[in-house]
Amino acid sequence: EAQVTQNPRYLITVTGKKLTVTCSQNMNHEYMSWYRQDPGLGLRQIYYSMNVEVTDKGDVPEGYKVSRKEKRNFPLILESPSPNQTSLYFCASSPTRGRNEQYFGPGTRLTVT
Amino acid sequence: GQQVMQIPQYQHVQEGEDFTTYCNSSTTLSNIQWYKQRPGGHPVFLIQLVKSGEVKKQKRLTFQFGEAKKNSSLHITATQTTDVGTYFCAGAGTASKLTFGTGTRLQVTL
Numbered sequence: 001e002a003q004v005t006q007n008p009r010y011l012i013t014v015t016g017k018k019l020t021v022t023c024s025q026n027m028n029h030e031y032m033s034w035y036r037q038d039p040g041l042g043l044r045q046i047y048y049s050m051n052v053e054v055t056d057k058g059d060v061p062e063g064y065k066v067s068r069k070e071k072r073n074f075p076l077i078l079e080s081p082s083p084n085q086t087s088l089y090f091c092a093s094s095p096t097r098g099r100n101e102q103y104f105g106p107g108t109r110l111t112v113t
Numbered sequence: 114g115q116q117v118m119q120i121p122q123y124q125h126v127q128e129g130e131d132f133t134t135y136c137n138s139s140t141t142l143s144n145i146q147w148y149k150q151r152p153g154g155h156p157v158f159l160i161q162l163v164k165s166g167e168v169k170k171q172k173r174l175t176f177q178f179g180e181a182k183k184n185s186s187l188h189i190t191a192t193q194t195t196d197v198g199t200y201f202c203a204g205a206g207t208a209s210k211l212t213f214g215t216g217t218r219l220q221v222t223l
Contacts, residue, residue: 033210035213040122040215041215042119042201042213042214042215042216043156043201043203043213043216044213045210045211045212045213048210058210059114059212090155090156099143099144099205099211100161101146101158101161102146102148102156102158102203102211103158104155104156104157105155106154106155107155
């Protein structure tokens with residue numbers, strides 16, 4: 001089954017404790033992206049990757065890092081999480097570039113206390 | 114940068130009533146996409162519009178792309194409880210990114 005998976009689905013952590021949210025897709029998509037969703041603000045892009053070893057900042061990249069060492073995986077790293085990073089995070093992939101249909105993962109709800 | 118505004122933020126209708134959400138971009142778009150997110154779920158792609166003035170229908174849903182390719186609308190005829198969720202538009206500019214609107218949350222009651 002074609003899908004985007006994320007882990008963990010739920011995470012409660014403390015300020016400053018490094019964490020990684022994994023994202024994997026099995027559709028051989030070139031383009032992958034991370035979004036955060038906050039009430040009233042919609043989906044805001046954090047980082048995106050057009051292919052292996054090619055990543056770029058989205059609209060709200062501060063406090064986040066990403067890497068794309070393999071085509072299928074695109075982890076999101078929070079080196080020193082802060083409470084303002086409490087949010088619902090979605091990973092998405094697309095066959096080519098970012099202007100085509102996005103396939104979203106199930107989401108990761110992160111709480112930073 | 115590119116901004117995409119969506120109105121209304123929230124709409125509550127009775128089952129059988131019609132519903133429309135509007136999307137406006139600050140810049141001309143190469144295409145516009147619509148997504149639906151059910152409560153507790155993730156956004157799911159509905160449709161993509163590419164041509165100026167394009168109109169597409171999916172059963173009770175009608176999607177329009179404006180002549181200037183800066184605005185779009187989604188109209189649902191005779192809403193049902195299964196239509197509940199948040200509807201997002203997403204505009205694609207010249208760069209390799211999609212800018213999502215803020216979404217319209219639709220609540221349908223019997």
